[in-house]
Amino acid sequence: MLNLNSFLSYNARNHPNKIAFIQGDQSITYAELEKQINKVANGLVALGIQPGDKIAVSCPNRFYFPIINYGALKIGAIAVPFSILLKAHEISHQLKHSDSKVYFCYEDTPQLSMGTDGLEGFKSSHSCTHFISIPVDVGNPQHIEGYKNYVNLIEGQSDEFTCYPTTETDTAIILYTSGTTADPKGVEISHSAIVWNARACLSTFRGTVDDIILTALPLFHIFGYSCNMNAAIMGGLTNVLLERFNPVETLKAMYSHKVNILTAVPTMFWQLVHSGRTDETKDLIPSIKKNIRLCAGGAAKVPPQLSKDFQELFGIKIYEGMGISESAGIVSLCDISKEPILGSIGIPIVGTEFKIITTDFLEASPQVIGELCIRGVSVMKGYYKNPEATFANFLEGGWFRTGDLAYMDEHGNYFLVDRIKDLIIRGGRNIYPKEIEEVLMTHPAISMVAVIGIPDQQYGEEVKAFIVLKPHTNLSEHDLSLWARKELSAYKYPRIISFVDSLPLTASGKIAKKELKAREA
Structure with a gap:
């Protein structure tokens, strides 16, 4: 048998009173966590759910998420986490495509209409059998006529359950x-x-x-799911959950709970730097610096200037890595026993191999940019019910094509360059947006930037930069253009500049370039 619940049960037996998760002013021990998981498992079995059935869930970072996820895995079912930002038609599509039989959905909050969209998506799917609402306040759950809620599901259920003997090759999520x-x-x-x-x-x-790890990354995203939730449960760590990322609240939580491991994406690090210099939080920084031992970044390339700014404020370097959904989480990280190499995603983790290939599918030499391919024990089985996409993304020998441009240096360290789909071809020349963004980020007035290619009749594509300025600074398009011409090659500097108050973000906190490109279409 192979199941994450085995590791949770180990910690519940050997460290029963150890705090597993903290959520606001609430906490739950490993022993209590396992009991709640067992109640959910028994509740699902009572609904007639069988091993191999799919259990979908829309839930922010609260105790419910690991409880429901591990409850599904414990009975041999398959967990299907949804982004909490999905709209009704997207929920309906994913419920139908995944063949989910149960859908756990968090109630509406002032920020998100998860419950309303979830119920509408469930009803229009015509395939999912059970809708179970998750209460914002467990003491005052919402009652929807004809449907169960989380409290109903576990009411009267035993807190003991024997884990179903899942095998290595069985689908987990x-x-x-x-x-x-x-x-x-x-x-x-x-x-x-x-x-x-x-x-x-x-x-x-x-x-x-x-260790005490802070989780502001969404648990429905593979970064938070694997590196924060699963790794912490496996190792018996204490996990501080934030329902949504807010830089001030994050710094306060790091201070009050003496957090020593932080994982984040670049936009989060950027906001922490900005907020850490304000009167509201600057007194917290010395204590945070004293406790923190590891900051790991991923999901997008960390601009070198941001890494320098972060180290200057918090006294610790960001150890950059890479992770993708198709490999169940992390695939590389700079060696934390050594100084991180600025801009590098490090080396492959144990059990994972990297290869850079050229456009003719030959292995690239060091320093030559090509597509990063990976293989290893944590690579996915494939895309569910999509053999065409699975075939298109795998090469002979089990190598998965990531769609990322990268290169390896002479010491075996890997560096991301950009996404293949974000590459700008201007007048026949390749331009990497990340390179331009990193240069623009060194301007003293610029706080954040995103660069995309937009259609152009003369050159095919033209370079456009969206600029967020630092507070209390001024910068004109003309002055920035003059500065950029000095810092970048003539064909690279952005001809079009747009000053914006903020940049759109995905649910995982990455800059949503797809949305920026859609605005220009």
């Missing part, structure tokens, strides 16, 4: 991609893949039961 290039694809991941990746994360982070 189906995780939908963000759909940046087409309709979202369901990434089918086995039990061996999620267990191996959690183990690799724990080992790479040097995690122990004494």
